[in-house]
Amino acid sequence: MKIAIASGKGGTGKTTIATNLACSIADMGKTVQYLDCDVEEPNGHIFLKPEINETQTITISVPQVDAEKCTGCGKCGHICQYSAIICLKGTAMTFEQLCHSCGGCMLVCPAGAITEKQKEIGFLEIGTANGVKFGQGRLKIGDIHTPPLIKKVKANALREGIVIIDAPPGTSCPVIEAVRGADFVLLVTEPTPFGLNDLKLAVSMIRELKIPFAVVINRSEPDEQLTNQYCRDENIEVIFEVPDDRRIAEAYSVGKMIVDVLPDYKKDFVGLYKNISKRLEGTQRNKTT
Ligand code: SF4
Numbered sequence: 226m227k228i229a230i231a232s233g234k235g236g237t238g239k240t241t242i243a244t245n246l247a248c249s250i251a252d253m254g255k256t257v258q259y260l261d262c263d264v265e266e267p268n269g270h271i272f273l274k275p276e277i278n279e280t281q282t283i284t285i286s287v288p289q290v291d292a293e294k295c296t297g298c299g300k301c302g303h304i305c306q307y308s309a310i311i312c313l314k315g316t317a318m319t320f321e322q323l324c325h326s327c328g329g330c331m332l333v334c335p336a337g338a339i340t341e342k343q344k345e346i347g348f349l350e351i352g353t354a355n356g357v358k359f360g361q362g363r364l365k366i367g368d369i370h371t372p373p374l375i376k377k378v379k380a381n382a383l384r385e386g387i388v389i390i391d392a393p394p395g396t397s398c399p400v401i402e403a404v405r406g407a408d409f410v411l412l413v414t415e416p417t418p419f420g421l422n423d424l425k426l427a428v429s430m431i432r433e434l435k436i437p438f439a440v441v442i443n444r445s446e447p448d449e450q451l452t453n454q455y456c457r458d459e460n461i462e463v464i465f466e467v468p469d470d471r472r473i474a475e476a477y478s479v480g481k482m483i484v485d486v487l488p489d490y491k492k493d494f495v496g497l498y499k500n501i502s503k504r505l506e507g508t509q510r511n512k513t514t
């Protein structure tokens with residue numbers, strides 16, 4: 226079961242929900258993995274404090290041009306959809322940051338002047354944290370190949386067990402790459418006009434991807450109406466509300482988990498997992514009948 230935790234904007238508490246959910250599931254004795262796909266700024270490790278026992282360098286293939294062989298025909302530049310290779314003054318030039326590793330330029334080069342080389346885009350770190358299998362991607366500073374790195378992090382997802390994917394914030398390509406293939410998405414939001422605006426964008430994105438989802442309201446007030454009303458109007462379930470509790474904010478500020486500082490919340494996170502699990506079982510049953 227893959228559960229992605231996403232949000233339309235940063236700072237909503239997405240990682241708080243993802244890490245506490247992972248720990249609570251592990252406490253139930255289940256096999257659970259937390260994958261931090263917010264590779265530009267992974268911060269799940271601050272709360273889970275994993276022991277990292279493996280680091281892999283992640284690379285992608287980019288073209289390199291042999292100027293001696295290049296005839297300046299320009300065919301590589303014509304096929305590249307991303308302007309990652311262009312032919313100027315009779316020689317091809319590459320722009321590795323724009324390359325999507327499709328290999329098209331190599332295929333069309335009539336002079337055999339283009340070969341592949343590996344470019345480092347970041348790292349995958351694997352470890353464990355209190356019974357949770359941990360994985361995180363870290364994009365190299367200055368690199369922009371976020372989706373390929375997320376793809377590599379997700380390639381390490383467990384085949385058996387529960388996988389919690391902590392997606393990047395927003396609604397752009399990296400988020401789509403992170404939530405793609407998830408069985409269920411939790412959209413974490415905060416009850417503010419800005420939060421609601423970004424939630425609406427995130428809802429449109431997830432509906433487009435046709436993935437079952439529900440909303441979690443973080444820092445919710447007892448009589449919260451803004452987000453709840455929108456969700457009622459849109460027929461979206463608010464599956465969990467985390468109260469605006471000063472003790473939670475204090476725990477967060479010093480990198481502590483809610484379930485460690487306030488163990489009573491563990492039953493709420495377990496309830497959240499069971500709720501999602503029941504829905505997915507229902508969906509599965511409907512598919513087989
Ligand atoms: S590999 Fe594809 S994306 Fe990269 S430069 Fe060649 S054609 Fe462009």
Ligand code: SF4
Nearest residue numbers: 295296298299301334
């Ligand atoms: S297709 Fe090959 S020969 Fe033609 S410009 Fe590009 S690198 Fe040079």
